[in-house]
Amino acid sequence: MDWYPLFNSLRIAAASCILVFFLGILCAYYAARLPRMIKGVLDVALTLPMVLPPTVCGYFLLLAFGIKRPLGSFLARFGIQFVMTWYGGILAASAVAFPLMYRTARGAFETFDETLACAGQTLGLSNTCIFWRIRMPACRQGILAGTVLAFARALGEYGATSMLIGYTPGKTATISTTVYQLWRTNDEAGAFRWVLVNLAISIVVLLAVNLLERPQRTVKK
Amino acid sequence: MSLFVDIEKRLQDFRLKIRFETEGGVLGILGASGCGKSMTLKCIAGIERPDRGRILLNGRTLFDSEKKIDLPPQKRKVGYLFQNYALFPNMTVQQNILCGMHKETDKAKRINELQKAIRLFRLDGLEKQRPCQLSGGQQQRTALARILVNRPQVLLLDEPFSALDSHLREKLQLELLERFSQDVVMVTHSRDEAYHMCQRTAVMDCGRLLSVKNTKALFADPGSVCACILTGCKNVTPARKTGEYEVEAPDWGIRLQTAQPVLDGVKAIGIRAHYFHVKANQNRYPVEYLGEMEEPFEWIVKFRWRNQSSDAPPLWWRVPKDRRPAEFPAQLGAAPVNVLLLYE
DSSP states (O other), X not given: OOOHHHHHHHHHHHHHHHHHHHHHHHHHHHHHTSOHXXXXXXXXHHHHHHHSOHHHHHHHHHHHHSTTSHHHHHHHTTTOOOTTSTTHHHHHHHHHHHHHHHHHHHHHHHTXXXXXXXXXXXXXXXXXXXXXXXXXXXXXXXXXXXHHHHHHHHHTOOHHHHHXXXXXXXXXXXXXXXXXXXXXXXXXXXXXXXXXXXXXXXXXXXXXXXHHHHHHHHHHO | OOEEEEEEEEOSSSEEEXXXXXXXXXXXXXXXXXXXXXXXXXXXXXXXXXXXXXXEETXXXXXXXXXXXXXXXXXXXXXXXXXXXXXXXXSOHHHHHHHTXXXXXXXXXXXHHHHHXXXXXTOTTOTTOOGGGXXXXXXXXXXXXXXXXXOOSEXXXXXXXXTSOHHHHHHHHHHHHHHOOSEEEEEESOHXXXXXXXXXXXXXXXXXXXXXXXXXXXXXXXXXXXXXXXXXXXXXXXXXXXXXXXXXXXXXXXXXXXXXOOOTTOOEEEEOGGGOBXXXXXXXXXXEEEEEEEOSSEXXXXXXXXXXXXXXXXXXXXXXXXXXXXXXXXXXXXXXXXXXXXXX
């Protein structure tokens, strides 16, 4: 059995999870302090990929990064091409997973007690220090939940991925595109094997989350 | 050592416009909730920005709208005790206190200071506990330790005792006073706290400071209706001048002699619930009994003057249990010195 789709799926999911983690937190942090009007507009724009069908997201990505489009051809000059490459999958998965991270992180930041940050400031702590040592740990549960959701979503991404990077065995194949491809070519046993792999990964991720959450909960009572 | 504040800030319902200076010791700001007390402290600490004005601390300019100076809170050297203490929930007591000393680079010195603070605030044995495991009093002591190791030049206390059980409150009020040498500004809605802790007290109403006075003088002569009510007076009624030492209270249907000369602008009078007497020589009028409420050491008796207008609220008379007459008296009075003249 060729394990390439597993390897490819995992690296795409991991890379987009890291990307979305920082990007989502950054956007959530600054969005939480914007005036209500601007926040509303920004919210719609940033959450849109979550409600749009993934294929539509893929369509928009192709509009932007297609090799004949201005941005795509500009990037191609530096040898960067998102269409039909494995790292194009990171772009597709990130676009779809981003809103999950953004929204859960924002929700967590909005419940954060701002007086804690004020107390840190009057004690002379720098704003960066307050962010990493006080705000992030206090919002840990929400941020962890967002990260897991984003990872799971990136791992299972199909629509936008197949639009942007297609299915090339040994090159752009991911688990989800492989399952579809094998099913389509009547290889039911092959598809079933990959379904089992996918199930195994999902269970491991969920177990890991539960283990991570438990010790902190007992401390918090 | 002094803090000078002269600021203005537009708030939702009113305009905050205050000016005061500390003179050492504890300055209390007494006001109802939502009058702008906490906002004042936040402006001093740099958490909120006033629209205009100046804030000076020991000669240093913290804020000056004309010179465009607005130091960040980190550089103000102002200690701020929040109402809920704002301990960092993810850190232990020890880590919380160390946050106040993060600028000290010498590790040995830091540990030394930490141990001193832990001993001073009786936090021994709690070093590794998290805030949620502490009692209210322990939380307050941790927050104070964290602030004082940071060596602030002025201490701002925002309703410091409101989160504590009442039996702890008075004990901690005494303790708190012994622990700091710097100027303190304390915001409270409790007249008892102000009386216990503050040498001087300012009364605040809708963003304005009505008067800054010696605390005892304020309670003896509040001067305004708002200050009179905030200092705990239950019986306040509109009044007008009828003689050099006499006022008429139309709603109560009586005239009262005063000890102080009545000035022209008198608007109202107040008589504290403790100051009615059965055997008063002056200001004695027929009364009618309305009801009573028992407290641990006192009775609160509600009554009305016989000629009181029907829409005026009943009066309160507080009488210690051992001095309560067997029958409700036909007449009650108050000494002229206890008739408070209110001009605002």
